[in-house]
Amino acid sequence: MTSLARRRLAIGTLLLVSIAAGTVSDRPRVDPPIVLGGYRVLAADFHVHPAIVSSAAVTPWDLVIDAQRQGLDAIAITPHNKVFPAPIGRWFSRSVGGPTVLVGEEVRAAGFHIIAVGIEQTVSPRQTAAAAIEDIHRQGGVAIAAHPVAEYWPAFDAAAMAALDGSEVMHPGALSAEGVRADFEAFYRRGRLTAIGSSDYHGLGRLGMCRTYVFATDTSAAAILDALRAGRTVVYGVDGRVYGDPALISLAAGDARLRTRAAEPAAPADAGALVWLSRITGTLGLAAAALL
Amino acid sequence: MKKTVGFALLLGCCVSLIVSGRLTARLVFGGTVAWSFIPAFEVAAFAIVRRRARPIRPFSRDLDRFSAGRRPWAFFLVALAAVASCLTPLQMNAWSEATPTLAVLGLIASAIVVRSGYLDFRFYREALDRSAADARRDVLLQRAINWTAAAVYFGGYAGWPIVADWIGL
DSSP states (O other): OOHHHHHHHHHHHHHHHHHHHHHHHOOOOOOOOEEETTEEEEEEEEEEOOSSSSSOSSOHHHHHHHHHHTTOSEEEEOOBTOOTTHHHHHHHHHHHTOSEEEEEEEEEOSSOEEEEESOSSOOOSSSOHHHHHHHHHHTTOEEEEOSOOGGGGGGSOHHHHHHOOEEEEEOHHHHHOHHHHHHHHHHHTTTTOEEEEOOOBSSSSOTTSSOEEEEESSSSHHHHHHHHHTTOEEEEOSTTOEEEOHHHHHHHHTOHHHHHHHHGGGSOOOOOHHHHHHHHHHHHHHHHHHHO | OHHHHHHHHHHHHHHHHHHHSSOOHHHHHHHHHHHTHHHHHHHHHHHHHHHTTOOOSOHHHHHHHHGGGGHHHHHHHHHHHHHHHTSOHHHHHHHHHOHHHHHHHHHHHHHHHHHHHHHHHHHHHHTSOOOHHHHHHHHHHHHHHHHHHHHIIIIIHHHHHHHHHHTTO
């Protein structure tokens, strides 16, 4: 056997060991459902970007599986300025009995970003925020202001604010910057908006890192959209802050599981022996392959 | 062609390491599918540029030799994925938004652009027997085609409305 063949064999073995250890350790989690006040409490992330003709790393089908791994009951797949490939994720989830997947879009205009949840056709970003929200409502969807830092506020005039359904009050951007957090809170308090926590997941960080607890009548997309329109959400923020419907916040306070689960995705990963084995052998194998 | 397929798999492995901190079959597969546009556009651009040189060797052989220019990128991506796989989500969030981190990554990437450009230049000179001036033009043309196509695929479609607003269309 030549030296090159031996190196190739070693690299192949390292990568196979890594993939085997990683795949075995990648198990789904099963959380018992939470029912409070007659509502099914669903953990949801409404701002998730898919790969494939889009600026993100993870395919729609892997997002569905990752949502299960992170204990999410629902996600909205929201590509930039289009809905494709969100329907692929919905189809896949229905096929495997995964979480509820809502088709959505991040309407990404020059002056504002709006998350459209529960739509089927692309909403054009080349219109005012109020017109985009009207378009979303016409399709039966819900409009959420995405990471509303101060530079986006001018686009949300009185007409847009009157029509807007919700606002991201928790987002990874708020975790590390006090100013960003203050902007999100100030915007949220401008109107009677549904509190939303989203991860704006592109593949870095973790899906569901910031999440929304939706108090829905069941797990269907229609029930989730109804709950969002009615403002039936609770969002846990940093430093003990809680946002959402005051009655539901009181109700949620009686069940410690909600706050505990909300904090889990931001905590360090449970890196057991198999994960470390996969990480180390994978890195060594890939480094050797890159040098080949 | 083997090295191009290998590079696509390496991209899938890096996605898996970054996203889950390990290699899993599903994320390696998904990452390879989602990111294969990078080697695909590279091969297409290479095929276009190579035709200008009247090559004598088979395409697949030239392509494998041309792949040496990817080595610095491959090593950089593996190093990046290895670091990312050890970070907590909060660290990753802070790390990916920190200006010093982005500046350092930008500097490293710039050095890699220069190094891989030099490797490609040498390939055109030695394997395709091009003059220095032609080899320089080949490198620039190959990158212009490849990078433009990749940028349009990755963000251009969604980004176009914003660009159109900026330029007043």
